[in-house]
Amino acid sequence: MRKNCMFLWIMAFLLFGFINPVLAVTTDMYENSDTGYKVIIEDDANLLSYNEEQSLADSMEKLTEYGNIAFKSISKNGYGSASRYAEKYYHETFGKESGTVFLIDMSQRKIYIFSDGQNYKTITKSKAETITDNVYKHASNKEYFECADEAYSQMYTILEGGKIAEPMKYISNALIAVMLALFANFAIFKIATKNRAASVNEQIKECAFSCTHTNPSVRQTGEHRVYSPVSDSSSSGGSSGGGGGSSGGGGGHSF
Amino acid sequence: MYICPACGAGLAFNPKSQMLECAYCNSKFKPEEVEDTQYKMAKGQKEKKIDNITDNEVYDVISYRCTQCGAELMTTEETLATFCSYCGSSAVLQKNSKKNKKPDYIIPFEKSKEECEKAYKRMLQRAFFAPSDMSKSQQVEKIRGIYMPYWVYSYEKKGLQKDNGSRRSRRVGDYVYYKDYEISTNLDAVCDGVVHDASANFSDTLSEAIGPFSISKRKDFSPTYLSGFYADSEDVNNDTYVAQCREIAGKRTSKELAKDSTYSRYNAHPNVFMDMTKAEMGLFPVYFLATRNRKGDRISYAVVNGQTGKVAAEIPIDFTKFILSSAVLSVAIFIILNLLFTITPGKVLGLSILFSIISLIVSYKQVGEIYARENKLNDKGVLAKENAKVEDNQAKTQILKNIKIKKNLANKANKMPFGERIKKIYKPLISIIVAIIIFMANPASDVVYYIGAIVSIITTIWSFFGLIKEINLLTTRKLPHLEARGGDENA
Numbered sequence: 001m002r003k004n005c006m007f008l009w010i011m012a013f014l015l016f017g018f019i020n021p022v023l024a025v026t027t028d029m030y031e032n033s034d035t036g037y038k039v040i041i042e043d044d045a046n047l048l049s050y051n052e053e054q055s056l057a058d059s060m061e062k063l064t065e066y067g068n069i070a071f072k073s074i075s076k077n078g079y080g081s082a083s084r085y086a087e088k089y090y091h092e093t094f095g096k097e098s099g100t101v102f103l104i105d106m107s108q109r110k111i112y113i114f115s116d117g118q119n120y121k122t123i124t125k126s127k128a129e130t131i132t133d134n135v136y137k138h139a140s141n142k143e144y145f146e147c148a149d150e151a152y153s154q155m156y157t158i159l160e161g162g163k164i165a166e167p168m169k170y171i172s173n174a175l176i177a178v179m180l181a182l183f184a185n186f187a188i189f190k191i192a193t194k195n196r197a198a199s200v201n202e203q204i205k206e207c208a209f210s211c212t213h214t215n216p217s218v219r220q221t222g223e224h225r226v227y228s229p230v231s232d233s234s235s236s237g238g239s240s241g242g243g244g245g246s247s248g249g250g251g252g253h254s255f
Numbered sequence: 256m257y258i259c260p261a262c263g264a265g266l267a268f269n270p271k272s273q274m275l276e277c278a279y280c281n282s283k284f285k286p287e288e289v290e291d292t293q294y295k296m297a298k299g300q301k302e303k304k305i306d307n308i309t310d311n312e313v314y315d316v317i318s319y320r321c322t323q324c325g326a327e328l329m330t331t332e333e334t335l336a337t338f339c340s341y342c343g344s345s346a347v348l349q350k351n352s353k354k355n356k357k358p359d360y361i362i363p364f365e366k367s368k369e370e371c372e373k374a375y376k377r378m379l380q381r382a383f384f385a386p387s388d389m390s391k392s393q394q395v396e397k398i399r400g401i402y403m404p405y406w407v408y409s410y411e412k413k414g415l416q417k418d419n420g421s422r423r424s425r426r427v428g429d430y431v432y433y434k435d436y437e438i439s440t441n442l443d444a445v446c447d448g449v450v451h452d453a454s455a456n457f458s459d460t461l462s463e464a465i466g467p468f469s470i471s472k473r474k475d476f477s478p479t480y481l482s483g484f485y486a487d488s489e490d491v492n493n494d495t496y497v498a499q500c501r502e503i504a505g506k507r508t509s510k511e512l513a514k515d516s517t518y519s520r521y522n523a524h525p526n527v528f529m530d531m532t533k534a535e536m537g538l539f540p541v542y543f544l545a546t547r548n549r550k551g552d553r554i555s556y557a558v559v560n561g562q563t564g565k566v567a568a569e570i571p572i573d574f575t576k577f578i579l580s581s582a583v584l585s586v587a588i589f590i591i592l593n594l595l596f597t598i599t600p601g602k603v604l605g606l607s608i609l610f611s612i613i614s615l616i617v618s619y620k621q622v623g624e625i626y627a628r629e630n631k632l633n634d635k636g637v638l639a640k641e642n643a644k645v646e647d648n649q650a651k652t653q654i655l656k657n658i659k660i661k662k663n664l665a666n667k668a669n670k671m672p673f674g675e676r677i678k679k680i681y682k683p684l685i686s687i688i689v690a691i692i693i694f695m696a697n698p699a700s701d702v703v704y705y706i707g708a709i710v711s712i713i714t715t716i717w718s719f720f721g722l723i724k725e726i727n728l729l730t731t732r733k734l735p736h737l738e739a740r741g742g743d744e745n746a
């Protein structure tokens with residue numbers, strides 16, 4: 001019974017995989033002979049002309065220095081969200097390799113950039129958001145080629161900058177180390193040399209103290225009221241979002 | 256000078272045996288006994304001298320006054336006092352014989368000088384970045400046993416004590432009604448022995464840090480306890496600390512009274528106001544050491560409780576030591592960072608903000624402390640003395656001048672002005688502002704982001720150096736000067 005159940009699940013999963021548009025035919029436009037990274041353009045939504053595709057492929061070539069680079073446009077999204085689609089598409093096309101995909105999801109009217117591997121270290125989620133933020137207006141104006149071309153050009157700038165940023169990382173680490181060391185030493189010194197004043201309790205212990213009193217008498221003197229509205233003060237527990245498991249990430253923008 | 260009845264050599268009080276000991280014949284005497292015999296001898300010799308004060312109220316001392324700072328220390332014997340314990344100078348000390356008012360009692364030294372030197376050295380070792388000059392033996396040896404004058408207050412409350420309480424009774428709509436009660440009792444409370452140092456030379460922060468003294472071990476005063484030690488004279492009036500000490504006594508009594516379940520039942524917090532019954536003068540044992548900084552323009556004090564051995568010291572940071580040690584540590588941290596963490600510009604910026612905020616808070620606090628210190632706001636003893644000086648002046652000079660002095664005093668009584676504080680803590684502020692600008696601009700290029708974050712971190716590091724400078728101001732004080740002292744130069 002249990003095994004059957006499992007089998008059904010696997011079948012369902014496979015079926016879902018087959019009708020999945022992600023498994024469309026891929027066309028390699030270019031492969032970098034030094035790095036082995038590829039350029040892939042899949043214009044399922046027919047947004048680009050043949051010439052535009054060639055021209056886009058040319059400008060995408062230089063990005064293969066850092067990772068795979070893909071253009072994908074879709075008119076139907078079986079995953080519901082552009083980010084989820086981009087992630088699935090990328091992993092099924094390139095696996096865990098370094099690279100970036102630029103997705104135009106016409107069904108959601110959304111553009112999305114997803115990166116993984118080494119590329120994700122430079123084209124981070126916030127970087128992807130910045131880029132899509134910069135180019136979504138082209139998509140709104142139906143200038144899909146300009147939109148994609150501009151996005152790749154900005155990605156390239158960031159990736160090139162990432163190369164320059166490498167020494168920056170060492171400088172940053174060194175400065176952080178200096179800062180932490182200074183602070184640690186400072187804190188240690190402060191604690192080791194603190195002259196703590198004797199507390200009132202310590203002082204009092206040394207006093208000769210005696211105290212007796214008669215049974216207290218209690219007399220009511222009046223009454224006062226305090227404003228305190230009746231309310232259902234049930235506090236709600238915080239909900240924490242779980243997740244994780246997948247590497248890589250990206251950002252997008254509606255258009 | 257107290258002379259050994261057996262051989263005629265000088266006697267000195269030994270804290271370990273609590274006896275007066277003769278270094279030549281090893282005889283030991285109880286301090287009170289020596290005083291009696293000595294007293295008779297002295298009377299026989301000096302009968303011709305005319306004293307208008309009875310011998311019961313005063314005792315003979317030799318006073319040494321520092322020509323540099325005006326501080327005065329007293330002993331009972333001729334010693335070769337070669338330096339001043341308060342300013343550290345080895346200037347000529349003016350010697351003078353005089354009669355000093357007897358204190359009401361004394362707590363004899365229990366810790367030996369050697370024990371206290373060791374305790375102090377241990378503290379210096381712990382401090383790690385302390386200037387090495389400080390722990391040199393020839394410097395530490397200058398630690399001196401001084402009987403410090405303390406005010407010992409007694410408080411009592413006898414009679415009716417009324418406190419207010421209330422209890423929730425009912426709710427009407429959006430209001431909760433409480434019944435108010437008055438709880439009264441006949442109280443008979445005595446709190447004897449709340450103490451405070453009475454010397455303006457002895458900073459309140461240090462004296463509070465080496466407290467408390469165990470007053471139950473106090474002895475009737477005898478000048479013989481002073482042999483081998485020094486004594487400071489009180490120069491702060493007993494009314495200076497009455498209120499502060501009353502609060503302590505009141506808190507203690509209130510706490511005791513609150514144990515009665517009646518008070519908790521009516522949510523009452525007893526607040527007992529005690530009456531002072533007496534303020535007595537006691538001499539308490541303190542080892543005292545002044546160390547000048549390398550430049551010689553500022554001074555740090557170290558004090559050890561001569562009864563319990565508790566140490567309090569102002570220890571500045573040796574910049575070279577601090578930098579060297581931090582350099583070694585940062586290399587280690589650098590390696591760990593490169594191995595374990597992937598740094599991103601955002602993280603750099605975040606760390607910079609975090610630490611500049613810490614730096615800002617610490618600096619804000621320290622700057623305020625320095626201000627209070629330099630203006631003597633935290634030392635009631637010194638303030639009281641200055642107040643007395645002003646009042647004295649007021650009697651002598653015309654009104655216009657008075658207003659000026661009063662204004663000055665009013666300024667001093669307040670906390671550090673906010674504007675002045677901001678001026679002193681601009682470094683971490685710059686760092687935070689730089690970081691926020693970058694955060695807001697969020698440049699697409701990593702390089703620009705990194706450069707901004709690095710600028711922010713460098714400013715944070717720069718502000719840390721400021722913190723160290725502040726510590727060195729906090730742990731040293733201006734050299735005491737004659738003119739800075741109260742008007743007792745003519746005394």
Ligand SMILES: [Zn+2]
Pocket residue numbers: 259260261262263264277278279280281282
């Ligand atoms: Zn002898």
Ligand SMILES: [Zn+2]
Pocket residue numbers: 321322323324325326339340341342343344
């Ligand atoms: Zn002096």
